[in-house]
Amino acid sequence: MHNERKCGILLHPTSLPGAEGIGTLGAEARQFIDLLAGMGMSLWQVLPLTPPACGNSPYSAFSAFAGNPLLIDLEQLASEGDLPHNISLGQLPRERVDFTQVLEAKQITLHQAATTFFSNSRTTRMEEFWHFCDTTPWLHDYALFMALKQHYKGKSWHRWPADAARRAPEICEKASVELGPEIGAQKYQQWQFHRQWQATRNYAAAQGIAVMGDLPIFVAYDSADVWANRDIFLLDAKGRPTFVAGVPPDYFCKTGQLWGNPLYDWAALEKQGYVWWIERIRQMYSLFDSVRIDHFRGFEAAWHVPAGERTAVKGQWIKGAGAQLFDAIDAALGKIPIIAEDLGVITPEVEALRDHCGCPGMKILQFAFDSGPANPYLPHNHTNNCVVYTGTHDNDTTLGWFHCLAPAKKKAVLDYLGSDGLDIVTDLVRVALMSVADTVIIPFQDILGLPSTARMNIPGTAYGNWEWRFSWESVPRHLSASLSELLEPYGRHRLTPSK
Numbered sequence: 001m002h003n004e005r006k007c008g009i010l011l012h013p014t015s016l017p018g019a020e021g022i023g024t025l026g027a028e029a030r031q032f033i034d035l036l037a038g039m040g041m042s043l044w045q046v047l048p049l050t051p052p053a054c055g056n057s058p059y060s061a062f063s064a065f066a067g068n069p070l071l072i073d074l075e076q077l078a079s080e081g082d083l084p085h086n087i088s089l090g091q092l093p094r095e096r097v098d099f100t101q102v103l104e105a106k107q108i109t110l111h112q113a114a115t116t117f118f119s120n121s122r123t124t125r126m127e128e129f130w131h132f133c134d135t136t137p138w139l140h141d142y143a144l145f146m147a148l149k150q151h152y153k154g155k156s157w158h159r160w161p162a163d164a165a166r167r168a169p170e171i172c173e174k175a176s177v178e179l180g181p182e183i184g185a186q187k188y189q190q191w192q193f194h195r196q197w198q199a200t201r202n203y204a205a206a207q208g209i210a211v212m213g214d215l216p217i218f219v220a221y222d223s224a225d226v227w228a229n230r231d232i233f234l235l236d237a238k239g240r241p242t243f244v245a246g247v248p249p250d251y252f253c254k255t256g257q258l259w260g261n262p263l264y265d266w267a268a269l270e271k272q273g274y275v276w277w278i279e280r281i282r283q284m285y286s287l288f289d290s291v292r293i294d295h296f297r298g299f300e301a302a303w304h305v306p307a308g309e310r311t312a313v314k315g316q317w318i319k320g321a322g323a324q325l326f327d328a329i330d331a332a333l334g335k336i337p338i339i340a341e342d343l344g345v346i347t348p349e350v351e352a353l354r355d356h357c358g359c360p361g362m363k364i365l366q367f368a369f370d371s372g373p374a375n376p377y378l379p380h381n382h383t384n385n386c387v388v389y390t391g392t393h394d395n396d397t398t399l400g401w402f403h404c405l406a407p408a409k410k411k412a413v414l415d416y417l418g419s420d421g422l423d424i425v426t427d428l429v430r431v432a433l434m435s436v437a438d439t440v441i442i443p444f445q446d447i448l449g450l451p452s453t454a455r456m457n458i459p460g461t462a463y464g465n466w467e468w469r470f471s472w473e474s475v476p477r478h479l480s481a482s483l484s485e486l487l488e489p490y491g492r493h494r495l496t497p498s499k
Contacts (some may be wrong), residue, residue, distance in 0.1 A: 007433065007492040008043025008212065009036055010393065011444040012058065012456070013071050014097055015469045021092030021102040023469060025196040026073030030203050031472075037207040038480030040493035044204060045212040045441050047393055047456075049197065049287065053223070056099040056466050057457075059216045059294065062146065063224045065138040065283050067193035070106055074113075076196060080125070082113040096467040114188040115181075132191045137279065138224075143186035144172060145224035147179040156222040158239050165239060167228065197287060208494060212339070212441075213288030215280075217295045218245050218261035226262055232269050232276055233262040234304075243304040246312035250345065256303070256312030257460070263304055266321045274321070274328040281329050285336055292387075296340035296359070297350045299325060326357045339387050343367075360385045363437065364392060365428055366401050369413050378416070379435045387439040388432045390425075390446050393456040397445045398425045400452030425449045426486070433490040440492065447483065448474055 016023025016032060023029070036044055050061035051068045058068075077083045089105040092098065117125070133139055145157070152160050163171045176183065201211055219225045221241060226233055234242050245261040269276065284291045293299075300322055305315035329336070340354045342361040354361055363386050368377035375381065382388060390398050402413065402424045414420070419427040425446055432440045445454040448470065457465040476482070487493040 005438060005491045006042040006494070007440045007442070007487055008041055008045055009444050009447060010045040010389070010441050012047040012393070013049070014466065015444070017094070017469060017471050019094070020074060020089060021105065022070050022097045024073040025071050025200045026075055029200050033204045033207055033209055035475070035480060036209050039483035040487045040495070041209065042494045043210050043212055043439070043441065045292070046214065048214050048216060052466070053220050055462050058466065060220045061223060062220070063138070063142045064219050064280055066142045066190055066224070067197060069110055069189040069193055070102055072110065072189065072192050073196055074109060077113045077192065082116045083109065094469070094471070096469060099467070110189050111185050114185040117188055118184060129188070129191050132194065133187055136190070138283070139187055139190060141228040142190070142224040143183045144176060144179070145227055146186045147182040148175055150182060151175070151179060157227045201287070210289035213284055213291045215284055215291050215293050217293060217298045218259065218263070221260070221262050229276060232265055232272070234265050235262060241307045244307055245298070246303050246305050246315060247344065248303055248315060249313060256315070258305060258309070258312045263302060264320075269321065270324065274325055277325060278329055278332045281336065282333060285333065290337040290339060292339040292341055294341045296342055296354065297344065297346060300347070300350045300353045322353055323356045360387050360439065362386065363388045364395065365389065365432055366391045366395050366398070369409060369416065379431050382435045382437045384436055384438050386437045387441060388435045388437045389441050389443070390428050390432055391443060393443070394459050396452050396455050397443070397450050398428050399449060400455060403451075430486065433487065433492055444470065447479070
């Protein structure tokens with residue numbers, strides 16, 4: 001029996017409108033969920049909600065477990081009495097996220113809220129806070145890591161004094177006391193993020209909207225994860241990576257891609273019963289209804305590049321944990337819904353692992369038109385158990401993509417779609433909806449028919465990414481009705497649950 005036919009929207013919460021310089025988990029998030037419900041959508045897909053580190057990327061985070069404090073809605077903190085009602089963050093731009101400005105303004109304000117909260121100690125909220133601290137196993141390591149990071153002026157943990165870098169117990173105990181206020185502020189922010197996210201998710205559930213999260217397979221080197229768990233990564237005695245992650249040279253890049261993430265020591269993880277991974281997946285399913293795993297092929301084999309190499313050319317494929325890991329996760333947590341990001345060069349072994357796990361793979365329509373009728377991304381080659389996208393956060397918008405195609409390519413697209421090209425975005429969305437695939441996800445930029453200026457990320461570029469935001473003025477008044485009509489004939493429209 002196949003799943004019901006569904007459609008969803010990809011939008012990261014940072015792209016929501018609002019007055020805080022960045023999207024938050026406040027009224028605008030609820031308004032967006034109302035819009036999804038009005039369209040007849042079933043899913044909201046987000047990017048990783050973790051605190052971004054390098055280049056503001058949600059795929060490079062200070063923790064694989066923590067939430068991004070910049071998403072905290074300050075109005076809710078004011079309504080609870082932790083901030084004054086007339087709080088101002090200064091003149092922050094609304095069109096795009098200026099991460100430097102937002103970080104500076106919101107960090108000061110969030111610390112102010114934490115100080116107020118801790119000064120009113122005898123409250124039921126305080127009991128709720130301590131319960132969160134007591135039942136969140138990763139929290140203290142993360143808060144201590146962030147406090148030490150601030151103490152050492154933002155340096156990567158491997159540049160801290162040796163005792164702090166190797167987590168000597170006496171240093172950790174001393175820091176836990178001396179940096180107490182900052183550790184408390186970090187824990188307060190995580191508590192508020194998790195409360196606000198759960199309220200957002202509950203609001204979505206009440207409207208019949210499930211939320212899909214995103215899990216990057218690798219973690220950042222400069223993260224609480226690596227600092228607190230050196231034994232499960234391929235590091236030398238000083239804590240430096242011996243190999244780093246990437247992908248080999250291909251048609252798009254003749255030197256490959258050097259990502260630089262540390263790689264897992266799967267033998268050490270196996271000895272521990274894969275506990276770290278089980279806890280990571282458990283955390284994801286406390287936040288989301290389903291999860292997309294980025295670079296799923298890395299579980300079968302990952303490209304190991306010796307540390308210090310300038311390019312990814314001299315790497316080699318090294319086997320990962322494979323089915324053993326997923327069997328351990330299933331044994332601990334039960335069968336959980338995972339979507340496998342299986343793009344790029346996929347071997348029969350990777351397909352076998354994906355199928356062993358029963359995971360749907362991904363089909364990207366922007367990749368469908370470059371190799372004739374056998375291209376697996378063309379809709380006539382889709383299967384039920386896959387998720388179809390017009391494009392992802394790494395692609396151009398559909399409008400931008402089409403305008404950049406060579407004339408012969410454009411003709412091939414128009415011929416396949418039976419389109420005159422006057423509304424190419426709707427035509428590509430419609431063919432996605434026609435697919436036999438159980439699930440279709442459309443980036444919100446394509447729903448709004450936006451050009452390249454609205455794309456979220458240009459892979460391989462370090463600056464100017466992740467900044468896009470929409471405004472309610474750019475949302476047509478009849479969008480709900482027109483999307484409803486578009487979904488209806490293809491059996492993807494979901495009726496809003498009665499209140």
